[in-house]
Every structure is written in structure tokens, then in C-alpha cells.
Amino acid sequence: MAKVQLTDLVLRDAHQSLLATRMTTADMLPICPQLDKVGYFALEAWGGATFDSCIRFLNEDPWERLRQLKKALPNTKIMMLLRGQNLLGYRHYADDVVTKFVEAAAKNGVDVFRIFDAVNDPRNFKAATEAAKKTGKHVQLTISYATTPFHTIQSYVDLAKELAAEGADSLCIKDMAGLLKPYDAYELVKALKKAVDLPIEIHSHATTGMSVATLTKAAEAGAEILDTVISSLAMGTSHSPTETMVEIFKGTQFDTGLDTNLLLDIAAYFREVRKNYKKFESSFLGADTRILVSQVPGGMLSNLESQLKEQGASDKIDEVLKEIAVVQKDFGYPPLVTPTSQIVGTQAVFNVLFGRYNKLTGESMDLLVGKYGKCPAPKNPEVVKKALEALKMEKEITHRPADDIPNEFSKLEEETKKILGTDKVAVEDVLTYAMFPKVAPDFFKKRDQGPVKFTAEPEAPKAAAPAA
């Protein structure tokens, strides 16, 4: 019986996508008893941008959030999203920090590690994967999905085999921009199921409006686990609604067995909670299909538009969208996900404003010389040469970038002690400092004041539409 399981992303990706990652732990805990009864494969509840948001905006200790959620969800696996060797920060860390981080995450409550890397370089998964395997937790390795001439089914099959060899317990296809079309998902999942003997989970954003169909066809092709979000925080740049998928599969061979009435109670809860975050909502909540041609994620598109506006060049947006395709190719076809989406996007803006590659950003240089790892395809040697010259380097880095980083945990620990003014610090605090060295000191100072709280503003009544 090909029963399908669901992972609900309501506690992480949903509010990261729709509410600028602002949901507080206080707004999560009251519904945990119900969430814990559903019978999800997992609840994605930690990692991604939530760690950053906790200390930057919410004055919440992210480790304390994890412990509280774990306690409130005794029967449900907690999934975290981990950016490979970047962990939850924005640089590559030394292996000892990666190991410590994964150990602490497992100890504090993470049951499923979903690990990805922006350029899909298997070597960037390695340290996190090995550490996660040692904790005995479920290790899910992720294929970041892109549609470029390089990204054929065969290239994904090759990557899947490499990730399987790394020891993955399951694979995830991560479609961060809603590019994965239903029939392509069908072909891809079929091919992956044939190549590797691992459960496959689909993470497909609803941005373009096709995600529900994509999940449906992926299930038909044999995907065992689907990422969804409870309806009241679903769709738009978020994900397919949980109840919708449950109802679609009810009575079929893919039946999830989940209780729609219980899910509707949870949806009602988050419908109210959402009102607390109205000021953080994205203004457009429908379907944005532009990406199907431009390949540019919606969040990236807004960033580009504001960059151009600052430069008084708003009329150049179409040119920039075309230039992105050029840059992505020259850079070796990295998928457009954090941080490569920003790197490629900003470089495209620079190319349009100042002439192609007349001005390379520091991040572009690093990506070009291999500091982010091996990009999927060969790069444009002319552009790589420019970067090498600018960085006064002889040749590209071809080894694993983290091999150049000496162990650094002790040093970070000493710095944390200094900041906290004690000679004994929790490993979690060291890791918080390691992730966001600029934000953490301030957070440590204010931590005792406790989390911020958001409340709903009264809403003006709107006209109701007739049904026809």
C-alpha cells in the first residue's frame, strides 16, 4: 500500500515564506498538543532563517524554542533545515563547529536533519552528514532543484547516487521557487526511485500555483513523503495546504490516513495567529508565474526591484532578468537558492549597470574561485580569470572548501566567554555566537527580557463576493 506521509512546515518555512519568519514560540506552543496528535512524518520547526530571526527580531533563544517544542511534541519528529557546511549562518564553518552544532541540535530536540547545499556539492554535505549519522537521527539529504540546460534528469540521478552513498536515510527534492512542474516531477521521481532505494520527500513552494498538482503527480510516481502547510498559512510563496492533500488522496492508494477535522482545528488556530503578523505579510498572496520564464524566485525578484530602484534604474528589470540567465551559466549553473540567488542576482544588476563583469562583487569572486564548493557545471574561464586576478590567486580551489578552515570551536568558545563575562559557557551559546557574531552579543545582553510579542490589529470589514 503506497500510503503517503506528510511533513507540515507550519512552524518553519510557512512563516519564513509568508510572515518574514516572525512567528514566536508563544504562538506555536498552544497548538502543539493538536499538532502532536496528527501523525505527521515530521514537523519542520527549526533551522532555516528561524534561528537568525529568533535572536535578531524576537529576542528568543532558538535553543530554548527547540527544547520547548520538543517537550510539547513528544510523539512527533522535529525536522530542521540545515545549510550544510554553512549550518544556519552565512559562511563555511570548520568541521568541529559543524559537528558540535549537529550534536547540540540532536540533543536539544532535532529528530530529522534535512541538509542542503546551495551549489549541490556533495562535499559540502559531508561533515554535517557524518555528524548527524553519529547522533542516530534521521538524515535527509537534499537536491536543490533548478531548471537549466545543465540540470537534466541524469544530472539529478547522479547527484542522488552520490547523496545515497553519503549515507542518506531519505532524499528531498527542494523546489524553492515553484519551478517543479507536475509531469517533470513525475519523470524525476520515477528516475530517482529507479536509481536509489531511499524514500523521497518533495518540498515544492506554491509560488507559481502548481505545487498541489506537482505533489499529486510526485505521489503517483512513488514519492513517499510530501511537504505541506496547514491551509491557513499555505499557498502564495508558502506551500500546498495540508488538508487539501489529505482530501485529494482520501480513499486512494495514497491515502494519508490523517484526520481532516483535527487539521481544520489546527487551521482555525493559525488563521487567528496569522492576524498577529499582518504587518509582515507579503503584499501579493496569489500565484506569481513570472519565474516560470525568468527562473528567478519571487523573494529574489523583490530584492532586485529594490536594488534597481535605489539606483534609479527601475526600468532595467527585464534586462536584469535576462542577464541572470547569463550569469548563472557563466558561474556554472548554481541553483538559485540562498546564498547563490543573491550572488547571481546582484552580479546581474552590476552587469547591467556597469557593463558585463566590469565590477565583480566579493561574493561573486568567491563563488567563481571555488570557495562555495564545486558548481554543477563548468564555469566561464574568462570570468573565473577575472576573479582569480582580483583575489591574487593562482588557480581555482578544487578541494573541499572547509578543508582550508582550521578547527575554530575553542577560539569561538573563548570569545563567547569574554562576551558573557563568565568562564563557563553553554555549548549552545557558543554556537549562537558562531552563527551570528554581530547579533549574538546584543542578544545575550537582552535575553533576560524575554521574547517580543505580536498582537492583531482590528481589521476593517470587507465586501463579500457571491459564489457562482
Add this chain to the structure above:
Amino acid sequence: MAKVQLTDLVLRDAHQSLLATRMTTADMLPICPQLDKVGYFALEAWGGATFDSCIRFLNEDPWERLRQLKKALPNTKIMMLLRGQNLLGYRHYADDVVTKFVEAAAKNGVDVFRIFDAVNDPRNFKAATEAAKKTGKHVQLTISYATTPFHTIQSYVDLAKELAAEGADSLCIKDMAGLLKPYDAYELVKALKKAVDLPIEIHSHATTGMSVATLTKAAEAGAEILDTVISSLAMGTSHSPTETMVEIFKGTQFDTGLDTNLLLDIAAYFREVRKNYKKFESSFLGADTRILVSQVPGGMLSNLESQLKEQGASDKIDEVLKEIAVVQKDFGYPPLVTPTSQIVGTQAVFNVLFGRYNKLTGESMDLLVGKYGKCPAPKNPEVVKKALEALKMEKEITHRPADDIPNEFSKLEEETKKILGTDKVAVEDVLTYAMFPKVAPDFFKKRDQGPVKFTAEPEAPKAAAPAA
């Protein structure tokens, strides 16, 4: 080659669902040259609630809108939604009015008549269908989709055969509330295609988030035409995005052949136009899955909530939702669409507030004694008896309700002459008066002032979300 065709609803159902039917002709005409190039099966652009909205809110002559659209769309069929013997009003009209209306609609620009009846009584389609056939235009007869114990595949097949016998050129499955699940759509279309040799068009609202999957599976089952809306007015209580369906089917046997870049230009236009109607937007634009259990359309749900609020009984909503199922059964399982949705909903509220059937509304009585036609299933005889007694009638009406209405066009013409103060009136004005006798006189007086105009208010900037 099973090529799929699309009907775009952007000029009618999209703004009826999302913007309280307020879009003006002035906001439609500038994009018509592009719309006319797309190659749609048709553009739904008239009928439904637009006629009412034109004269009530926009000070626009709906016939003039039709003529202008026809002129601006020389290569595209214009579809209208016609409520059978109700035409665009809220009562049954005499056959001569139905005939005159259909003739005038055809003459002024309608190319496809989509005709439906709230209780799916084929006799209520008859006069409109015969008149439409005589004009030589395409006649599409509609099955209003409901999920009740009565509504089996066989009941739909039987209805489809009856509608085919009426002379339908095509059939439409009208899923006004997003209840049609993908695999159910597949089975239903398969069964209908086997039973009748007619093209099938699917009209499935996006309310519950499953419409894109539903259209996809319907196409797999052989549906030739799908209703979509250009992305910037899609999703929520509207429909599946046009570009999304085009991209899903591209390169498959269902390829629509439409040009995504042209569609993106149209989407960009309506993205801007939509801003003019911000004050009319429904506040919730995501997926509402409550209907999958309650079967109650979103618009109806809002109405119920405000009715209960007025009575200080907001806490009774769950009771009312349960009562709706009882009333729908007792009333012979009418699909919940205008006007039956209002009738059943209000009666359920009355039942909860005053005790079951202690107070019957006038409309409930009419529905129970057959004045709206034959309901799909047998009614509760006890409740029918109450209605008969209240109306001092011997027995239910079993003939076609319109048979009781003597021709009335001449009388309406005389009244219109009086109102306009002339002795020669256009048939279109008589029909406008016939549809909305309370609103039309005022409209006639102010018509010369020309249409109202909506403009966008400046918007506050929002925080952008990262893509992950």
C-alpha cells in the same frame, strides 16, 4: 492529439470572485488587443453578477460594455454565464423575455452561452437553450457540481444525457466552491466522455487549493476545455492561473500551444489594474479548506457569519454548518449555488435560532413547493407539507415553473417607456429594466454621467521574505 483549450475568466468570474464584481470596462479595454491574440477557446466576459454590478455600482450600461468588448476582441469568442430561466435576475422570467434576452445578447456580442440552473432541472434550461440554439451561437449546458449522497457519478451521467438531448454543443462541470477533487474529476470526466459525445469544459474554483490538480487530472481524463484566470487575478476564491496550466501542459499531449510571454504581459497589466480595486478585495486570499467538510462555499460562509453576528449568535456557526447538511437533504439536495446557497444557508440559520423549521423563509417555501423547479432528489414530505400549508397550496408544482408565467415582454416594454418618458425604447433597456426593476430606473436617470472610475491608493512597503 488531445490538445487542451483554455477559457480565461478574467473579465467576469475573476473579479466577481476577488473584487466584488467591480472591474470597469475602462480597465478591460486597454488589454483587449493582447487578450485577442492569445487564442483562447473563449473569454468569459459577460453575465453572472456583472450585469447587476454595472448598473448598481458602476453606472455602466452592461449592453454597451458587451458591444465595446466585442469590438475590441474581433478574433475571440465572448462567453456569458446565464442563469437559465432566471437569466441574470433573481426570479423566473416568462419565455418571451428569455428569448428576447438571448437574442439581444447574441446580437450585441455573445458567442458562447453557458447556461446553468441552480437545481440542475433540465426544464429550467429549455427556453434559454432553444433561443440560444436559434441564434446559431455555441450553447454550453452546465452541470452544477455538488457532493451529496445523491450526487453519484450515475446521477451526473443521467443529467449529462438529458442536457445533450436538449441540444448542448458542449457541457460544463461547474464546481463553484472548489469541491471537485482531482481523482473524482478524473472518474467523472471519464464517465461523461463515455456517455455523451460532447466537449467537456471544467469550471473549478481555486478556493480549496486543489483546482490546478483537478484541471490536470480532468485533462488526463479527456476534458477538452479548462477555465483559468490570468495569474494576477487567479487563486483564492478565483481560479487556476492561466500561465500555470499552459506551462504544466507544455510539451505534453495536452499542450495548449499558448504563448507564455504574451500571457505574462497580460498578467502584468492586471497586476496593476488590481490595485485600483484594493478596497473590494476579500481579506483572505489563501486556501480555505473548511468547505471540504462543511460543503459550504466561502462566500456563503461569510454571509452566514455576518447573519449570526447580527443576531448575537456568532458561537452557533458550527451548529449552522451541521444544520446546512440537514436542510440540503430535506430540500432534495439542491447544489449550493446562487440562489440555493442563500436559501439553504438562511434556513439553516433560522433552524438553529428558532428551532428546526419553526420558521420557514419565503424562498424556502418556494423551493419546497417546486417554484424553482425539480430538485435532484426527493424532499422531506413533512417539511414540504409545512410549506404547502403556509402558502395555502394543495400540492407541489410538478410542471416547469415558467409554464405558469404568462408572456410579459410587452408589459415590461410599456413600463420601460413610462420610466424613460419616450414611446420608443431599445429592447436592451427593456431587458435591463426586466432584470433589475428597482435599480434600473435610477440607472437610466444617471446613465449619461458615464461610468465610475477606480484608482489605486499608494501602498506601504512590506518586508521581503528570503527564498529557502
